[in-house]
Amino acid sequence: xxxxxxxxxxxxxxxxxxxxxxxxxxxxxxxxxxxxxxxxxxxxxxxxxxxxxxxxxxxxxxxxxxxxxxxxxxxxxxxxxxxxxxxxxxxxxxxxxxxxxxxxxxxxxxxxxxxxxxxxxxxxxxxxxxxxxxxxxxxxxxxxxxxxxxxxxxxxxxxxxxxxxxxxxxxxxxxxxxxxxxxxxxxxxxxxxxxxxxxxxxxxxxxxxxxxxxxxxxxxxxxxxxxxxxxxxxxxxxxxxxxxxxxxxx
Numbered sequence: 001x002x003x004x005x006x007x008x009x010x011x012x013x014x015x016x017x018x019x020x021x022x023x024x025x026x027x028x029x030x031x032x033x034x035x036x037x038x039x040x041x042x043x044x045x046x047x048x049x050x051x052x053x054x055x056x057x058x059x060x061x062x063x064x065x066x067x068x069x070x071x072x073x074x075x076x077x078x079x080x081x082x083x084x085x086x087x088x089x090x091x092x093x094x095x096x097x098x099x100x101x102x103x104x105x106x107x108x109x110x111x112x113x114x115x116x117x118x119x120x121x122x123x124x125x126x127x128x129x130x131x132x133x134x135x136x137x138x139x140x141x142x143x144x145x146x147x148x149x150x151x152x153x154x155x156x157x158x159x160x161x162x163x164x165x166x167x168x169x170x171x172x173x174x175x176x177x178x179x180x181x182x183x184x185x186x187x188x189x190x191x192x193x194x195x196x197x198x199x200x201x202x203x204x205x206x207x208x209x210x211x212x213x214x215x216x217x218x219x220x221x222x223x224x225x226x227x228x229x230x231x232x233x234x235x236x237x238x239x240x241x242x243x244x245x246x247x248x249x250x
Contacts, residue, residue: 001051003092008057008103009077027103039106046110112230126168126221130159140231152207159233
């Protein structure tokens with residue numbers, strides 16, 4: 001079983017989508033009568049792989065939601081994603097991998113969650129990150145607009161969940177700042193790769209295995225890219241168009 005962190009912090013600057021819908025935090029945007037984050041919590045609660053649940057976000061709203069029957073620990077939101085994970089992961093068991101999930105995945109299903117976790121076995125790494133092909137994403141959700149990176153395997157994008165070794169994360173936290181800030185800017189990420197790998201990227205020969213090896217070397221850990229078929233783990237709600245699509249799908 002795994003401890004799970006759900007990220008529902010908006011940061012100090014707020015969120016334009018939340019403001020557009022009249023709430024202070026986008027995780028609490030109402031969709032068909034319940035807040036967006038509730039869909040994530042429901043999917044997690046139904047999984048036998050989930051043990052301790054930790055949610056970082058606005059305390060007042062999370063306490064209100066918890067009184068409606070949800071069971072989780074609350075961590076007050078910080079100003080950045082990395083600080084939110086850091087605060088929450090300190091409550092997780094350092095002896096086992098911790099699942100990190102963003103709170104804006106209303107289409108997340110228990111089946112998709114379990115599929116990803118099964119693909120990560122035998123759990124001998126420090127970081128597991130889901131990889132989704134453009135072909136599968138567009139087949140499942142043709143109106144979705146995502147940022148894709150063209151690798152040897154074809155255009156791919158990342159999901160919004162991941163398995164992390166808490167002890168490794170806390171040890172290497174400062175080194176992760178750059179990766180987090182560039183998470184949706186693949187060309188900037190190339191700047192931290194060796195010239196040989198950057199050249200392979202432009203020649204469309206850079207592979208997932210290349211990235212695994214380089215990330216493992218840079219961050220002194222064992223990283224795994226996990227190809228997945230469950231496209232819903234990448235369908236987050238960042239824009240008004242995302243919200244409109246999700247409301248139609250639900």
